[in-house]
Amino acid sequence: MQAMKDSTDNLLSATDSVEKKQNNRNRRRTNRRPGSQNNKKMAPGNNQKQNSVPNKQSDRQHPASKHRPQIVTKGATGKLRVIPIGGCEEVGRNMTVFEYEDDIIIVDMGLQWPEEDMPGIDYIIPNIEYLKGKEKNIRGVIITHGHYDHIGAIPHLIPRLGNPTIYGTPLTLGIIAKRQEDFRNNAPLRLKSVTTDNTLRLGKFKTTFFGVSHNIPGSFGVIIETPVGKIVHTGDFKIDPKSSGDAPTEIAKIKDLGKQRVLALMADSTNATESGHQLTEGDIQHNIDEILKQAPGRVIVGTFASLLGRIQQIIWAAEKLGKKVVIEGFSMKRNVELAQQLGYMKLRKGSIIQLKDMKSYPDNKIIIMCTGAQGEDNAVLMRIANNEHRKLKVEKGDTIVFSSSVIPGNERSVQRLKDMLYRKGAEVVHYKMMDVHAGGHAKQEDLFDMIQMVRPKYHIPVYGNHSFLQNHAKVALKAGIPINQIFIPDNGQVMEFDKAGNGRLLKEKVPSEYVFVDGLGVGDVSNIVLRDRQMMAADGMIVVITTLSGKSGKLVHSPDIISRGFIYMRENKGIVEDIRTKIKNIVNEHNKTSGKINDAYVKEALRNELGQFIFTKTKRRPMILPVVIEV
Known part of the structure; x- marks a missing residue:
């Protein structure tokens, strides 16, 4: 388990991986498949009947294939809306929207590595469909640190959001600027450096910061003062008061939050399944x-x-x-x-x-x-x-x-x-032989300590698969947070807070489906394209070329067959001849029932009947691409 959880520190900190992917398209990296568990009996917050885990296949649909909601340019009057666009059902793709009336701020804008069943995909970025029409309301984007699960989507999304100002520590902004050099056609980014001593006023939001230890310098948590109360967002963190190679966690600032009636704490769940304290x-x-x-x-x-x-x-x-x-x-x-x-x-x-x-x-x-x-x-x-x-x-x-x-x-x-x-x-x-690696994410005892120091009214686990969030919620229960004040959101699920300090996890969800980046294409790979790639990766493909007489509908010559990834034709001549014979039979059967050529019918018949024939012969289902030429 130590290997699995501590490896999530590394999973998205590999800045070199993205560069290599862009420079060498033949090399493909895969990542663990994010899973989700829906145990409503054990899930804190589920007694409100508002938390549900979406079907993962439907989640992968390209945004264009979904019904697009009506664009609303202003949030609910007098209420704060908190929406995790990504990062609550996977490790990565971290992005959270905070909206109060006509003011919006965004925390983080990261990527997610592809799952093993996503051949050809470089990475996945958040879906910003909800923010369309609201670009002028965005007062700023705050980046908690420079790992790609928190900055990786910036080159793709910032231009589409009206190029709002990005705030972060000098190192974080330096990494963002270096990566932007790979996207020379984009407009220059508006970068503004902050330290943990600074205060930002972004519309109706006032933000301050506290330093946290992570496995990259310049990491911080965010304190967001809103008209309805304070929201604390930890970013990625572990508690290390005496960090040697990085800035230490600002414990005094965090403890002081416990005196300030914090409305909600949003905290890192990446290592929430691991007991004890994280190594320093x-x-x-x-x-x-x-x-x-x-x-x-x-x-x-x-x-x-x-x-x-x-x-x-x-x-x-x-x-x-x-x-x-x-x-x-x-x-x-x-x-x-x-x-x-x-x-x-x-x-x-x-x-x-x-x-x-x-x-x-x-x-x-x-x-x-x-x-x-x-x-x-x-x-x-x-x-x-x-x-x-x-x-x-x-x-x-x-x-x-x-x-x-x-x-x-x-x-x-x-x-x-x-x-x-x-x-x-x-x-x-x-690391299994001796401690030569310290993870960058808080374990259960660290999470417990964070909750005890901040003393929030509501607790919101974020950053991790659904099971990670559930385990984090159990820690919050032990720390004294009432079960109905722990929210476990899915991606896109809206949380709402009013001026009386009451919070709700709504049934309302905004679009949060995967947006795939494949080479220069962003969002142009749909679920159908992925399915085709999966089929070809599993069993290969066959191209069947049939040339038919326009007058008689009969074959002019023997069908041509091209196989890629299915069989090596020179070594399987028997199967190839069987396939040719089957093609001839399908075409002849069509001639008996129809006096003229119907391309669509012939293609459909070749796909279905030939596919079943090949499966019977080989127990494989290659993709079949029929080509009908009329002469």
Whole structure:
């Protein structure tokens, strides 16, 4: 379970993954399939009969295929509407709308990695159908931190929302600006830097901030003062008062919220199924120091490009031991440079050396930091293991450290990578052997502490699959929140609060269906297209070309058959001939019942009858594409 939950920290922090996807369309990444459980007997808030889990297939429909609601440009008078557009039925796609009359603010705008049954999809972004016609009401977009599950949809959605101002810490905005360079046709973003000491007035909303520990610097939670009361949104967080590689959690500010009659707390549920407290970065520093100290040769550390706190820890350890650090991987180099420029990462001059200078130092004085701890084909660590890197090869005596847990779905590729490294004589260290990775999300005891400090009237678990939210709700119950004051929303489900401090989880839902990004296409891949891809991926396809006489309706010559992903035709000539014979029989049967050619009828007959024939023969159902040519 530790592997599954801590891996969600990494799942969306891999900034290098998106860049590689855009630059290499042949490489496809998959992610765990978000599931949802609907246990109404155990679900806090379900006694209101307002929480339901939608059918996942219907959720995947392209927005254009749904009935579009009438556009309303103003919220209900005197009421605050809180709407999680995404992030409440999956890990990722985080985006929450806060609306009071004609003022709107948005917290986060992230992407979600595709599920394993979404071939060809690069990632998924939130559906902003509800905001159409309300663009002028948007007072700002607040980004809690720089991971792609919180910023990844910005290039696609901000232009469609009228280019509102984006607020975040300097590092968060720096990562957003760097990614925007890949979308040169977009208008320049309006970015405004804030710190946790700043106050923003955005229409009828007043927002302040508190620092939180996560596995990227510059993370914060948001305090939103509204005409009906205060809403606190934690963003991604763990409680680490003495964080070594990152800003510590601002405990005093959080405790002070407990005196301010907070109306509702929206808190991170990513690790809500895990008991205890999350490891701190200080907890793993000793182990990192020992590994680097005792390694007989080079140390190669694989991690994510955005885990800047971890990178900082390793550089500090290297400096104490008089070792030099080489950074390999474009996105990791870029993030380290950006963090240095903005003052988030501090290191001595000469601590980092270029790859070409590595030979000037003995092996036991070299540490190589690189991307690829998830076994990605084109990442640095896999290329080193495969002898595909131009200048680096695994040598006997090397120590390889996987400083991240395994993302669900990547287990096979990671195991294959480990096997290759062992075969080459390397020693491999990973999080199951010793604590070399601290997750970035609060566990149950941390969530309990957060609720106890903030003391909200209402509690709203967010960020995670439905089962994560349910487990988080149980923690809230233990922390003293009444069952009817815990809301477990689905994506798109509206929560409403009035000036008397009363909240409701409504049956009303706004569009929240998946919007797929595939190459340059945004939202143009529908459920039908996905189904076709799934069919072809499962059983391949057959193109059947029949040329018929316009006068007699008979075959002019033997049907042509093209197979892709179904059978290798040269080695299965018997099946091919059986298919040809079946095609001839279908066409001849049509001639008996009709005096002239009916293309649509012939195509439909070929699809249905040939499909059934092939299934009977092979127990496979390839996609059949009939082509009828009349001459």
